[in-house]
Amino acid sequence: MDGNTIATPATRVHAASLAQSRAARELGLKRGEFELAVRLGRVRTVPAEGGGRRRVAREEIERVRDTAGFPDTLRERVRAVGTTEGAGLMDITTARFTRLARAGMLTPVRFYLNRYRAVVWLYLAEELREFAAAEVNAPLMTGRAPDRMRARLDAGIDLRPRNWRSRHAGHLLGQSTDAWERAAAVASLLDAVTVLELVKCPYERGYLSKLRPESTGHGTPDSPSARIAERIMTADDPHEISWLRASLLLSLAEARRLRPAPRPTTGFPAVAPPAPDVVLAEPPKVMGVQGPPDTEPPRPSRGLRGWLRRRGT
Numbered sequence: 001m002d003g004n005t006i007a008t009p010a011t012r013v014h015a016a017s018l019a020q021s022r023a024a025r026e027l028g029l030k031r032g033e034f035e036l037a038v039r040l041g042r043v044r045t046v047p048a049e050g051g052g053r054r055r056v057a058r059e060e061i062e063r064v065r066d067t068a069g070f071p072d073t074l075r076e077r078v079r080a081v082g083t084t085e086g087a088g089l090m091d092i093t094t095a096r097f098t099r100l101a102r103a104g105m106l107t108p109v110r111f112y113l114n115r116y117r118a119v120v121w122l123y124l125a126e127e128l129r130e131f132a133a134a135e136v137n138a139p140l141m142t143g144r145a146p147d148r149m150r151a152r153l154d155a156g157i158d159l160r161p162r163n164w165r166s167r168h169a170g171h172l173l174g175q176s177t178d179a180w181e182r183a184a185a186v187a188s189l190l191d192a193v194t195v196l197e198l199v200k201c202p203y204e205r206g207y208l209s210k211l212r213p214e215s216t217g218h219g220t221p222d223s224p225s226a227r228i229a230e231r232i233m234t235a236d237d238p239h240e241i242s243w244l245r246a247s248l249l250l251s252l253a254e255a256r257r258l259r260p261a262p263r264p265t266t267g268f269p270a271v272a273p274p275a276p277d278v279v280l281a282e283p284p285k286v287m288g289v290q291g292p293p294d295t296e297p298p299r300p301s302r303g304l305r306g307w308l309r310r311r312g313t
Contacts, residue, residue, distance in 0.1 A: 016058050017046060023056035027064060028071045029078070036078045036110065039171045040124075047177060053214070054175070080110055080122040089125055090132040092141055100140060103149045104159035106131065107167055111232065113225050119232065121160055162237045165189060169244075172213050179255035184211035186248045189235050198248055207261035 018026065024034035027043070037043040043064055045054035067073060081089065086106075087097035100106050101121065106128065108121040131137055145153070172185035187195050187208050199205045220226060235241045255261075 017048075017055040018058065018061065019055060020045070020053060023061060026061050027074065029075070032080075032110075033075065033078050036080060037074065040078065040109070041174070042074065042077055045175070077126055079125040081125050081128070082120060082122055086123050086125070086128050089128050090141070092132075096141075099145065099153055101160055102158045103145075103153055104163055105137075105140065107163040108160050109164075109167065111164060113228060117225055117228060119228070121164075161232050162235075162240055165233065165235060165240070168233070175213070179251050179258055180207065180261070181211050183248055183251035183255055184208045185213055186244055186251055188212050189233065190241070190244050190248065191234050194241070194245065195248075198245060199252065201261065203263045204252070204261040 020034065020038070021031075023043070024031060027034065027037075029037060034043065038045055043056060044060050046057050046060075048055050064070065064074065083094050083097055083101075087094045090097065092100075097106075101108070101123070106123055109124050109127075110122040112120050112122070114120050132141060169185070169189060172188070173182055176182040176185050184207075187199070190198075195205065195208070199208065235244050
């Protein structure tokens with residue numbers, strides 16, 4: 001700043017943080033590695049002053065740099081591998097690896113579409129090694145799959161999309177700073193018809209759309225690749241949808257108590273409209289390394305924050 005510039009709180013905050021692209025360079029990470037580090041909480045971000053893409057505080061850069069083994073340790077913790085490499089890390093066949101992933105034993109951390117528009121799932125190398133090393137998983141590595149697991153696979157069930165969405169939901173909720181942002185995060189995982197059914201007020205729907213988390217960017221809008229990615233990012237499991245519906249209603253009830261959605265009129269109403277009393281149901285339990293997935297109806301929970309604390313995201 002020159003001598004004629006007044007340092008406002010906003011400019012000081014901006015100067016004390018870095019754009020994500022600059023932060024990635026400072027940490028020696030490629031774009032995909034950095035994005036994954038943020039999603040996994042390895043690198044923490046802060047809201048940008050005045051909106052826009054989140055930034056990284058200078059103190060966070062220094063904290064990560066001071067971690068033992070930096071930068072190799074950080075790169076290894078965000079290393080994502082596909083089916084072939086993952087099977088090699090676990091010393092199993094690719095066929096067995098795929099069956100474990102489809103059955104929900106291994107949770108994808110990312111996905112992309114190849115040139116044939118086929119979905120390619122990626123997994124954390126760190127989690128795969130932990131799964132293979134756990135004694136309790138030894139029968140799954142070499143023996144016959146449990147009857148329940150084989151029945152699901154024979155029925156064509158594939159839990160990879162649902163488990164990825166659960167992980168994605170944890171990231172979105174962890175980045176949210178208030179109830180309206182949490183509601184927008186949950187709404188982004190539901191189809192438009194369901195959101196229309198649950199959110200009757202057009203001003204609220206418009207506000208949720210404005211706060212909708214940025215897209216993961218799979219092709220231009222309405223392109224075949226974007227439509228495939230949209231299907232993956234939209235809940236389709238009945239229990240998952242039930243939890244998301246309850247979560248959206250709960251977040252909306254809390255948001256309305258804090259402040260109403262902006263309206264293009266003469267101001268906000270003095271009293272926010274009442275919202276139905278709901279109980280948030282716990283989502284399907286998803287971790288990178290886990291036992292057989294539970295398909296029983298979700299149990300009551302104490303709320304989004306409680307779930308996030310228990311889940312450790």
